[in-house]
Amino acid sequence: MCTLSVVIPAYNEENGIAEIMNRVLSIRSALQNVGVDELELLVVDDGSKDKTAIIAREIARNDQNVVVITHEVNKGYGGALKTGFSKAKGELIGFLDADGTYPPEYFPLLCQQALNGADLVIGSRMAGEQSQMPATRRVGNLFFAGLLTMLGWQKITDSASGMRVVKREILSQIYPLPNGLNLTPVMSTRAVHEGIRMCEVPIPYSERIGRSKLSVVRDGLLFLQSMVWTVMAYNPVRVLGLMGLAGILLAFLVVFGLITARISGVTTIGPWGVAALFAGMVSGVTGVALFALGATSNYLVSLFYKKNIRQGLFGKPIFKKPLESRFGVLGSIILFSGLILSIVSLSLGISGWEIERLWLYLLGSAMMILTGVQLILYWSLMRVLEDLSQRELLIKKDLNG
Template identity: 90%
Template sequence: MCTLSVVIPAYNEENGIAEIMERVLSIRPALRKVGIDDLELLVVDDGSKDNTAVIAQKIADQDDNVVIIKHEVNKGYGGALKTGFSRAKGELIGFLDADGTYPPEYFPLLCEQALNGADLVIGSRMAGEQSQMPATRRVGNIFFAGLLTMLGWQKITDSASGMRVVKREILTQIYPLPNGLNLTPVMSTRAVHEGIRMCEIPIPYSERIGRSKLSVIRDGLLFLQSMVWTVMAYNPVRVLGIMGLAGVFLALLSIFGLIVARLSGDTTIGPWGVAALFAGMVAGVTGVALFALGATSNYLVSLFYKKNIRQGLFGKPIFKKPLESRFGLLGSITFLAGLVLSIVSLTLGISGWEIERLWLYLLGSAMMILVGVQLILYWALMRVLEDLSQRELLIRQDLNG
């Protein structure tokens, strides 16, 4: 016997709460056809100032499977959902908004996917069905879905959908979740990195009943911040590594431009050249530091999750063979190359070469030495962290002979 518990968070939704509740209750026959024996509906009134709770209670008085939960103060969209999750009795837990934008008639299809093996089924508003989503929000959802796809290395079309079905048993894997509107993108991000079996089902999306509570700019920034920090908790090098590689790329562009100018016989640079050189040096050193910090942080994360870093952490690495494994070699080569260049440049300077011919080489050698030292230090730190991450495994091997 399988039960679906549907949670509806509601805050000042007196104009639409009755309709969405009736629509949810009307899907019982369709649920039975896919193998769902019972339906429980939980409405969480999140401190509404209007008649939302009164209207919802009238429907609950007529149906024993409808539960009304009241928050004395507003806890937020995520807080209301989590209250509903904690009170739900079903093996499957679904949720959708109270404003009529999501179609509860699609719950049977989502549940069918859950019964066929998916742990989290997302109703995607961006996967082909008719959508009345405003253009600004559509652009935002495309951006966030693309961001999660890039950071999690798994194709996602709608990271912030508010209509989902999740198996109760995996809640502990995707917790903790925030209390705000950013619950859904954080849930998606955690699910991707926890290896949760996910699938998306195209659903239509309608205009909401009443005024939207979503602020495109404020909540968009909240979504971005939440997703990035959640990824950082699982796979820091995915975020810091990409930023670091971007910095190194800018530095290489700057170096290439200077080399071309040098080969053409121009030994002086103007204001724009100075600016490019300054930006390139800052971007290069910062880029190497960010990538190395991200790689090192992955070793710390592996200690927390008790995973061997060599087995991979939460998604595919940026490179086929982790670049950090060569930090020691790369650092030594860079350091020695910088040292040799500096010795040659200083020797030429003592021999009478003008500083105009040597300053770029001296500057480049100093940067190479500093980057080389950075890489060597991070390599040494990662070796220590790797040994710590393997300590328990090595102890068991020694005890077993």
């Protein structure tokens, strides 16, 4: 016996709520054809000021499988969905918006994928079916799908789709979820990093009934912030490491430019050269710090979860030993090289060399010393965290002989 509970969050949707409810109720026979025996419909009226709740209750009077839940105050899109999830009785829980943009007729296809093994099935508006999505929102959805693909190292075409089917048993893995419109991208991000079996089914997308409640700029920034912080809770080095590598790359480009200029016979640099040198040195030191912080934070995440959760900068190891395990040696080499360069430069200055010939070497040595010290400090911290993560295992080993 398998039941699908469909949750519809509704806020001031009196013009479209009846149509979407009737469309959901009309798919019973199609659901039975794919192995879903019962359909439950839950409408969560999220503090509406219009007749949304009245219209929904009229339909519920004629169908015992329709439940209307009312929030006295507006809790937000995510808050309404979570209320529906908590009241749903089905093994499969689906949801879609009340504005008629998503096609409930595709729920049988989504349920079929869930019954075939997927834990989370997303109706993708970006996977090829006909779509009436506004251009600005299409660009935004492409960006967020690409961002999650890059940060999660798994191909996703629609990270923010509002039509999904999820197995009740995996809700605890993808919680907590926010109360706002950012529930769907956070759900996708958590599912990717929790190793949830996901798949996408192409669906058409229609023009909504009534006025949209989504703000492209405000909610777009909220989506971005939510996704990045969610990734940071699982795999910090994916975010911080990529930022750090970008800074290190910029520093190398500046150094390459200076070496090329010196080989070409240029012995002085103008204002733009000074600006480039400043940017390169700042980005280099900052890049190393961000990369090392990301690697160290991964140890903290492992300590918290007591296991690795899809960790790594590129999704799989590049070196036999983790790069961060070499931070101590690498930092010592850079620190020692910086000290030698500074001693030589200062000695030449004391012996009469002009500062115009030495300032760049002194600046470079200072950067090397700072970078080396940072790497050694982060390596020391990671050693402590690694020892703490192994503490319970070592205690059990010693006690058991």
